[in-house]
Amino acid sequence: MNRDEAKDILLLYRHHTVDEQETPVIKALALAKSDPELARWLEIHCAREFVLREKFRQIPVPAGLKEQIISEQAASRRMVSRRRNIALLSAAVVMVVFALLAFWFDRRGHDDDLLAVYQNQMAGFALRGYAMDLLTNDPVQIRAFLKDNHAPADYDLPRPLQQVAQSGCAVEHWQSGNVSMICFRTGKPLAPGAQSDLWLFVVARDSVKDAPEEILPHYSKVNRLSTATWSQGGKLYFLGTEGNEQDVKKFL
Numbered sequence: 727m728n729r730d731e732a733k734d735i736l737l738l739y740r741h742h743t744v745d746e747q748e749t750p751v752i753k754a755l756a757l758a759k760s761d762p763e764l765a766r767w768l769e770i771h772c773a774r775e776f777v778l779r780e781k782f783r784q785i786p787v788p789a790g791l792k793e794q795i796i797s798e799q800a801a802s803r804r805m806v807s808r809r810r811n812i813a814l815l816s817a818a819v820v821m822v823v824f825a826l827l828a829f830w831f832d833r834r835g836h837d838d839d840l841l842a843v844y845q846n847q848m849a850g851f852a853l854r855g856y857a858m859d860l861l862t863n864d865p866v867q868i869r870a871f872l873k874d875n876h877a878p879a880d881y882d883l884p885r886p887l888q889q890v891a892q893s894g895c896a897v898e899h900w901q902s903g904n905v906s907m908i909c910f911r912t913g914k915p916l917a918p919g920a921q922s923d924l925w926l927f928v929v930a931r932d933s934v935k936d937a938p939e940e941i942l943p944h945y946s947k948v949n950r951l952s953t954a955t956w957s958q959g960g961k962l963y964f965l966g967t968e969g970n971e972q973d974v975k976k977f978l
Contacts, residue, residue: 851898892908908928933962952968
């Protein structure tokens with residue numbers, strides 16, 4: 727299987743579903759682990775799918791729809807047939823809208839810099855099982871390494887986060903720049919092979935189109951991470967850990 731064949735398979739792949747048990751998908755995902763270009767394409771693809779799903783979840787249910795469906799249960803066969811046609815038409819409309827949204831995302835490459843795409847991509851780095859570029863608990867060494875590798879190193883840590891042990895760092899890529907990934911150990915038991923359970927991502931704020939302007943954190947659930955996002959000093963901060971909102975709030 728080559729890279730283009732893998733992309734064709736992964737275009738229909740749904741993250742964290744039974745799709746991962748299908749043999750072609752297993753082979754394509756295995757190739758992505760050894761092919762950095764394919765891996766980056768997959769990260770962006772999964773991030774786009776996440777944004778699309780969130781947009782559909784935000785579509786309001788028409789008022790009275792539930793009551794209308796219940797009241798029509800006793801309708802005549804003709805009404806049942808009509809309702810079935812309406813349902814089929816609605817499903818067709820949803821499919822067309824989904825296709826148009828996917829086409830819109832594919833055709834407008836600059837929308838890869840949306841905040842939701844950035845958040846989902848960074849959360850994927852933390853959760854997929856990564857290798858740190860530098861393994862150390864020395865904050866000075868971490869900042870020096872990030873600076874030498876052209877990633878943000880003059881970041882400001884909230885006071886509670888300054889008290890958490892650091893375990894290393896990595897340099898990730900976003901658009902045409904670099905992202906600093908600072909890894910922490912909170913003291914909770916770690917999964918086998920894990921080196922950290924709290925992650926902070928720092929990037930230039932102007933590289934993320936709809937990044938917030940305020941310093942006050944915005945809390946959200948991204949993948950399995952409870953996260954906080956805020957801006958300060960021209961940088962965008964994205965902090966995440968597995969758990970609930972309180973599990974991330976206590977570090978701010």
